Amino acid sequence: MNIKKIFLILMSLILMAGLIGCVENFTCGVLNCQIKSGNEISIFIATDPHHLSKKTYDDGKAFETFLTTGDGKLLHYSEEIIDAFIMDVKNKEPDIVIFPGDLTGNGEKESHLEFAEKLKTIRKLGTHVFVIPGNHDIENPWARNYTGDQLTKIDSITSEEFAEIYAPYGYKDALSRDPNSLSYLATPSEDIWLLMLDSAKYNRNKVRDGPEMGGALSSKTLNWVEQCGELAEENNAKLIAVMHHSLLDHSDLINEDYTIEDNDKAIKTLQDCGVEIVLTGHIHLQDIKSYNEDDKTIYDIATSCLIAYPNQYGSLRFVPNKGYYYRTNRVNMSSWAKENNISDKNLINLQEYSRVFFQKRSYDKYYDSLLEISKYSDTEMKAISETISILNLGYFGGFRNDSLHHIFNTEGFKLLQDSAPNSIRDYALSMFNDEKTDNNKLFIPINLNETESK
Numbered sequence: 001m002n003i004k005k006i007f008l009i010l011m012s013l014i015l016m017a018g019l020i021g022c023v024e025n026f027t028c029g030v031l032n033c034q035i036k037s038g039n040e041i042s043i044f045i046a047t048d049p050h051h052l053s054k055k056t057y058d059d060g061k062a063f064e065t066f067l068t069t070g071d072g073k074l075l076h077y078s079e080e081i082i083d084a085f086i087m088d089v090k091n092k093e094p095d096i097v098i099f100p101g102d103l104t105g106n107g108e109k110e111s112h113l114e115f116a117e118k119l120k121t122i123r124k125l126g127t128h129v130f131v132i133p134g135n136h137d138i139e140n141p142w143a144r145n146y147t148g149d150q151l152t153k154i155d156s157i158t159s160e161e162f163a164e165i166y167a168p169y170g171y172k173d174a175l176s177r178d179p180n181s182l183s184y185l186a187t188p189s190e191d192i193w194l195l196m197l198d199s200a201k202y203n204r205n206k207v208r209d210g211p212e213m214g215g216a217l218s219s220k221t222l223n224w225v226e227q228c229g230e231l232a233e234e235n236n237a238k239l240i241a242v243m244h245h246s247l248l249d250h251s252d253l254i255n256e257d258y259t260i261e262d263n264d265k266a267i268k269t270l271q272d273c274g275v276e277i278v279l280t281g282h283i284h285l286q287d288i289k290s291y292n293e294d295d296k297t298i299y300d301i302a303t304s305c306l307i308a309y310p311n312q313y314g315s316l317r318f319v320p321n322k323g324y325y326y327r328t329n330r331v332n333m334s335s336w337a338k339e340n341n342i343s344d345k346n347l348i349n350l351q352e353y354s355r356v357f358f359q360k361r362s363y364d365k366y367y368d369s370l371l372e373i374s375k376y377s378d379t380e381m382k383a384i385s386e387t388i389s390i391l392n393l394g395y396f397g398g399f400r401n402d403s404l405h406h407i408f409n410t411e412g413f414k415l416l417q418d419s420a421p422n423s424i425r426d427y428a429l430s431m432f433n434d435e436k437t438d439n440n441k442l443f444i445p446i447n448l449n450e451t452e453s454k
């Protein structure tokens with residue numbers, strides 16, 4: 001046997017191994033898209049609903065401390081806010097509702113079971129529902145019962161239980177599931193497929209006795225994504241990706257544990273698959289960023305947390321031959337309260353209650369941080385905390401630059417401007433660096449040349 005023959009046999013074996021590997025790693029079911037090609041598609045994105053079962057807490061000290069030392073989430077009203085959101089779904093009839101992770105407070109099994117029941121209500125309306133996990137949802141050692149002044153550890157769920165509990169909301173009907181994570185490919189329509197990516201890192205939560213906040217997409221998952229991209233291309237479908245963590249940095253300063261590790265690899269893989277839009281949550285900030293390379297632009301649209309001020313969700317409308325229209329809507333709590341004869345004033349005036357709650361949390365957090373810097377007098381610390389808490393209301397709701405200029409004349413802002421650089425000053429000033437003034441709306445035109453050449 002000559003060298004050429006041996007080389008050819010070796011090459012064939014390598015190719016065969018590659019093919020077998022491909023079959024083993026990529027399995028796909030039968031394609032069944034209910035929304036036919038050429039139709040407009042409306043998608044609601046409600047992220048970080050952090051549902052906390054009322055069975056896990058009472059009105060004692062333990063829960064009050066947990067609530068008032070948090071980040072401004074209205075955990076004690078998660079049920080009501082989610083129900084009001086469902087009423088918006090009923091009234092506005094989107095085709096698809098997506099929840100990009102942090103479905104529960106701290107991964108409590110009870111909260112997951114209740115949340116899945118709520119999703120059943122949405123599905124009964126004829127709406128497709130898709131979920132993926134966030135960093136709070138799986139194997140979370142922080143799941144607790146709050147009774148009086150006591151905290152008791154309670155059950156969270158495993159990744160297998162997540163796929164079981166949420167089987168009707170993506171996992172059961174997935175065209176393909178990634179064998180290495182809880183990622184899957186959903187095909188609700190012929191034109192748009194959803195790449196639901198599990199970026200959470202829960203495998204070591206038990207060992208580290210706390211949930212891992214950062215996220216990643218492993219190289220095995222990215223290989224699976226490539227195969228999804230090929231399948232989508234063969235079927236003339238566009239891929240929209242959804243994941244909990246950020247693909248792109250949403251802040252000049254705070255990105256660690258928010259943006260996925262090695263995001264350059266993920267950006268390249270997604271762009272090679274023709275992904276233009278990634279819908280994310282996690283950072284609780286309403287923010288849109290884009291990245292352009294080789295004339296290809298990819299957008300990371302981070303929708304803010306459903307149960308924190310301004311209690312909004314995203315709405316993405318795909319119009320064939322035109323493009324994608326993104327905007328946010330605030331949950332219509334007052335209508336829900338009226339329809340359900342609710343007498344709780346906090347719920348009837350949710351926007352006001354939520355704004356004050358969020359601002360108070362910001363104020364306390366920055367006052368404590370200023371104490372640590374110990375450079376300012378008490379009056380100065382109060383003025384700066386007040387200014388940052390007002391800035392944060394706008395910033396987290398998606399507003400930057402000009403829309404925050406009203407703050408210029410406050411005492412706190414003047415003090416910050418006159419200060420030597422410090423983390424709080426830099427954070428406040430970074431809100432004026434963003435190129436966008438309003439991150440609550442976006443239009444992405446479709447590349448018609450690309451569509452026609454298909």
Ligand SMILES: [Fe+2]
Pocket residue numbers: 048050102134136282284305
């Ligand atoms: Fe969250």
